[in-house]
Amino acid sequence: MKRTPLYAAHQKLGGKLIEFGGWEMPVQYTSITDEHLAVRQAAGLFDISHMGEVLVNGTGAEAFLNQTLTNDVRRLVPGQGQYTLMCNVRGGVLDDLYAYRLADQEYLLIINASRIEVDVAWLEKQLAAFSQRSDVNLRNASDTTGAVAVQGPRVIEFIDRCFPGPSTGGTGVNRVTDLKKNQIARFSYAGNAVWVSRTGYTGEDGFEVVAPSDRIETIWDELLLAGRPHGLKPAGLGARDTLRTEVCYPLYGHELDEETTPIEAGVGFFVALDKGEFNGRAVLAEQKAKGAAKKLVAFKMTGHSAPPRPHYGIWSAGPDAAKLGEVVSGTQSPSLGIGIGMGYVPAEFAKVNTPVEIEIRGKRAPAILVPKPIYRKPD
Amino acid sequence: MANVPSDLKYTKTHEWVRVSGDVATVGITDHAQHELTDVVFVELPDLGRQIKAGDSCAVVESVKTANDIYSPVSGRVTEVNQTIVANPALVNTEPYGGGWFYRLQLSQPAELSALLGPEQYQSQIGGV
Numbered sequence: 001m002k003r004t005p006l007y008a009a010h011q012k013l014g015g016k017l018i019e020f021g022g023w024e025m026p027v028q029y030t031s032i033t034d035e036h037l038a039v040r041q042a043a044g045l046f047d048i049s050h051m052g053e054v055l056v057n058g059t060g061a062e063a064f065l066n067q068t069l070t071n072d073v074r075r076l077v078p079g080q081g082q083y084t085l086m087c088n089v090r091g092g093v094l095d096d097l098y099a100y101r102l103a104d105q106e107y108l109l110i111i112n113a114s115r116i117e118v119d120v121a122w123l124e125k126q127l128a129a130f131s132q133r134s135d136v137n138l139r140n141a142s143d144t145t146g147a148v149a150v151q152g153p154r155v156i157e158f159i160d161r162c163f164p165g166p167s168t169g170g171t172g173v174n175r176v177t178d179l180k181k182n183q184i185a186r187f188s189y190a191g192n193a194v195w196v197s198r199t200g201y202t203g204e205d206g207f208e209v210v211a212p213s214d215r216i217e218t219i220w221d222e223l224l225l226a227g228r229p230h231g232l233k234p235a236g237l238g239a240r241d242t243l244r245t246e247v248c249y250p251l252y253g254h255e256l257d258e259e260t261t262p263i264e265a266g267v268g269f270f271v272a273l274d275k276g277e278f279n280g281r282a283v284l285a286e287q288k289a290k291g292a293a294k295k296l297v298a299f300k301m302t303g304h305s306a307p308p309r310p311h312y313g314i315w316s317a318g319p320d321a322a323k324l325g326e327v328v329s330g331t332q333s334p335s336l337g338i339g340i341g342m343g344y345v346p347a348e349f350a351k352v353n354t355p356v357e358i359e360i361r362g363k364r365a366p367a368i369l370v371p372k373p374i375y376r377k378p379d
Numbered sequence: 380m381a382n383v384p385s386d387l388k389y390t391k392t393h394e395w396v397r398v399s400g401d402v403a404t405v406g407i408t409d410h411a412q413h414e415l416t417d418v419v420f421v422e423l424p425d426l427g428r429q430i431k432a433g434d435s436c437a438v439v440e441s442v443k444t445a446n447d448i449y450s451p452v453s454g455r456v457t458e459v460n461q462t463i464v465a466n467p468a469l470v471n472t473e474p475y476g477g478g479w480f481y482r483l484q485l486s487q488p489a490e491l492s493a494l495l496g497p498e499q500y501q502s503q504i505g506g507v
Contacts, residue, residue, distance in 0.1 A: 028416065030416075031417045032416065032417055033416075033417045033442060238443050304464075306422065306438065307419060307420060331443070332420070332440075332442050361422075
């Protein structure tokens, strides 16, 4: 199993380590609920060094990425990022990722840990077939790059002290908290260049920091020290999963896989059909026009029941009950105190307020389809 | 360090038994609740059910996982703790008290001698 540069830091903090996508990662330090609520109410610090970083540079980079990814990188100005997907020719999702335009002809892709090998092989194959391949430089920097996410409403109280401005690349800002959502900037940190973006996977305000592997523990320690008085806690993959499930962000291998399209997964907004040819375009255009046969829905349990879990059956309610599909993500929601989840059902059943039943150990428990996100921050 | 009371019997699968006459009370250990963290749901056996030692007869769920509870001993279920159904967190805060799961009328009292004593259980979970 692979370890991130923060392995020793997790051990020191008493993190409970588990296997995730080939990596030995902390699932929790104290408790998932504690860490989850810290992120919703104050702040949480996550190790996301297992995620992959791929740099794409050159005069052909923009055209190459626009053929390979679903969103339109031409919409990005330097210092800006976008959620996007990488599809096969059938429109199935190879990965979902963030693409940042660091400079005019320089891009950073943040990809899922479990998909690094698949993605890099696919990108290399695509590049070999790309007409302007000599104008594109592709580099997998995953092994030499670490990353942390610092998330929650109180992060703005301390992050500026950790990365003094002004920025030295990307979006020009005087301090980190001047970044707007999806913007990214380079800061000089003890002589090293680190990239800080206003992004995350929790549904809270927050930032992600990408830095050379050998600097990431210092950054982790400094953020913890600066953030503790503001309620910051280290948070593991358990809380990361419950946080993203509450706000219905997809997780590769659950909501997304090579047999599922972005349209079916409800992320068609990130498919730019108007930009010209790209992998999967024909299938995705047809699905967008005619509608997909299956759709990702979100649900809440309505009675006292065990939490829903992946692979539990989703059934229609009523006398002619039939199995509609399966849960892909499910958990007890720490914010709401009830079972919540997502799953795929035939499109004709994918309507908010439809009663359904979740099959838990052979018994069916009532649930209802709800709008996404399942959890919305109180105003 | 996990609490392992000296007056109880234990299983390798982290259940405990308290015996009073021919009635056994069953719960999960402090070590088990600590490993689970955040118990959010408990499912208990039906009253009157005849259970054999080793049967999976209850479920305890944390945010992350569902775990079966295996009965340490055989008998008929005479009482279940509805309080932990309404308030599952009691399993975390009082694993040997208010967090008990169910009571059995023992049918094979001799099975008790096959269970782990406190020292044996402590050494299994890595204590001194």
